[in-house]
Amino acid sequence: MFLKRISLLRDNGAAMEQYPYTIPAIHHLEKIDLASPVVFFVGENGSGKSTLLEAIADRCGFHPAGGGRNNTYEVHASGASLADSIRLSWMPKITNGFFMRAESFYHFATHIDQLEEDDPSAYASYGGRSLHEQSHGESFFSLFQNRFSGQALYLLDEPEAALSPQRQLAFLRILHELAEQEGCQFVIATHSPILLGYPGAQILHFTDGPIEEIGYEETDHFKITKYFLDHREKFLKDILSD
Template sequence: MSSGPGYLKSIELLRGGISDPSQYPFQLPAVRSLERLILHPKVTYIVGENGTGKSTLMEAIAVAWGFNPEGGTINFNFSTAESHSELHRHLRLARGIHKARDGFFFRAESYYNVASEIDRMDNDKDNRYGPPIISSYGGKSLHEQSHGESFFAAFQHRFGGRGLYILDEPEAALSPLRQLSMLSRIHELVQKHSQFIIATHSPILMAYPDSIIYELSQDGMRKVELEQTSHFTLMKQFVNHKKAMLEELFAE
């Protein structure tokens, strides 16, 4: 495995304290099959179909590390809805010898809440939060940008390097061209001693060469190459056999 900062080396599920493994979130394939997950020191991907528990697992890793369940930096402590699971209480994180100086938990579904919190803190009349936080995101309110622009503003401006970045479906509002730009940005940050854990459906984002891909299914979790993922094979099949696939989809 290639050398890298390896701020987070592995994740272990502590099953001894789980009272009922058949209840949420422990019945999810991502959790049910989890024993000890070895992370790549640079980029680790968690992929799979909807409902396998990717977001639940990503949230638990982030919360166990110290991030806000709804996203943001370690310093964000707002709460819009207490909806996160108890999974983080049952995880043991093996930290590396190097300490991350930066970090961010990005989750597409609650990024609006992060943007609102930044505006709230910057509009505080008592100036309790110091210089404008939005300056670290490009200087323009994230609510005044399109979803794609505001997503990429965080990736481009807020992520500074020497950090652990946990990203849950960062491609949600990004065009294919922006996804390629995101892949380039990941490489820039890896060169600045950063580590990524990414849950994604995008074969483009999965293409970073120095990485590990874990694919989830109802049968559990397995390590795969990009070309073995269901996302890649389905997209390739559609591009190469579009007419036949459409005819099958629309057949009465």
């Protein structure tokens, strides 16, 4: 374990009445203690998951639009202002890691293409060829398989966005090997009930109140998916009827 606690500083002059501090989960944030090598952020769209994850990435020195400490390129990052109010507690502190942001992954792939023009080895960490020459899912998997290695912190924003259910299961295997065998830590914002099923993971629920820890079966992702699979015809009839 590296990152142990995330705290919000309220006395640093930030305008708490303005975005992103008006997001309920951020507004109520005091501190979050991370209790597992794999931590999931869950909640509805707009609940603050990605905003907080991006601020953590910025605070770690990772590119807030996606990348590590050595990646530099221009893309707007909405969570940058929040980073100024975030305190991270470490044991021990590390500098290795990566922030993967599905929303801006195209820009990161373009950045790697530009690096390759000056350094023919730039593609080595991404499957040996341009991420743009791979499908969206393949490019994600190339990143997981080739760029990720031990003793590092990985912040992932919706990594399932381009992955089929089968590839999500394969990603769980990679996640397990990196966390259990190579000492990596993951903080992941996700909507995937498959990824959330990872054993022993800590699940933090972003709500209209304080962020709270919940069990897998308590997540809406599990409840809705299970109900749909168990009662598909009734479920569809209810939501599609006039």
